[in-house]
Amino acid sequence: MSNSPSSDSISALNPNAKTTQVKLVLLGEAAVGKSSLVMRFVNDDFQENKEPTIGAAFLTQKIALEDKTIKFEIWDTAGQERFHSLAPMYYRNAQAAVVVYDVTKAASLDKAKSWVKELQRQANPNIVIALAGNKVDLVQPAGEGEDESMENGRQVPTEEAKAYSNETGLLFFETSAKKGDGVRDIFKEIAKKIPLEHHISNRSSTRPGPHSQAREINLMQQGSPTNRDGGSCNC
Numbered sequence: 001m002s003n004s005p006s007s008d009s010i011s012a013l014n015p016n017a018k019t020t021q022v023k024l025v026l027l028g029e030a031a032v033g034k035s036s037l038v039m040r041f042v043n044d045d046f047q048e049n050k051e052p053t054i055g056a057a058f059l060t061q062k063i064a065l066e067d068k069t070i071k072f073e074i075w076d077t078a079g080q081e082r083f084h085s086l087a088p089m090y091y092r093n094a095q096a097a098v099v100v101y102d103v104t105k106a107a108s109l110d111k112a113k114s115w116v117k118e119l120q121r122q123a124n125p126n127i128v129i130a131l132a133g134n135k136v137d138l139v140q141p142a143g144e145g146e147d148e149s150m151e152n153g154r155q156v157p158t159e160e161a162k163a164y165s166n167e168t169g170l171l172f173f174e175t176s177a178k179k180g181d182g183v184r185d186i187f188k189e190i191a192k193k194i195p196l197e198h199h200i201s202n203r204s205s206t207r208p209g210p211h212s213q214a215r216e217i218n219l220m221q222q223g224s225p226t227n228r229d230g231g232s233c234n235c
């Protein structure tokens, strides 16, 4: 995967704005669309039938706000259960997390809730968490005058997930990585919530190496957190 930033983020960058590096982790059940959301945000691209992530992938992308530029250092984790125990390496020291579920799969919201609990127990206490209900493009809208329960394909009502997010202090979005709906909003709203005191433009990066803007970390084969080039992962 290449890592050319999407055009609006680059053209809007203010050279005088302070750059803040933010470590962000994506968590959620397998196949809910974590990698697809990242691919949409970083490359404005979508792939049908994407291969599952093995271990984790690392990508970066900048987003410009009026007064600051946020450089996201994104750890896209593998959702398969066999990788669960590796997650703390990725959410440790993370300033932000996007926990993803699939609006057409009720069980994926339960899994998302268990990730939120784990983050609230074990991650940085100031972590900004966003909940993203993905694959809204698969939902057929209800007919005129019908309520949301008549939507075809939806298993998680928007109001249920929104109420849970409000109770739990999460940002909430419904997204389609396929169409692009809501994807930039997640990162933009997270960027707004990152306090300025996190300004760390000269701080060493959390990424695994100088040329590693987009790479997959295969922990199963290496036995320890290393990247494909064999460099250490300081995640």
Ligand SMILES: Nc1nc2c(ncn2[C@@H]2O[C@H](COP(=O)(O)OP(=O)(O)OP(=O)(O)O)[C@@H](O)[C@H]2O)c(=O)[nH]1
Pocket: 028, 029, 030, 031, 032, 033, 034, 035, 036, 037, 047, 048, 049, 050, 051, 052, 053, 054, 077, 078, 079, 080, 134, 135, 136, 137, 138, 175, 176, 177, 178, 179
């Ligand atoms: N229709 C639709 N399909 C999607 C969307 N997002 C992802 N997909 C598809 O869902 C499948 C899984 O997507 P991934 O992005 O690999 O999911 P993941 O959560 O990263 O999966 P793991 O790597 O196994 O954890 C792929 O076939 C994607 O093309 C979406 O918004 N809409």
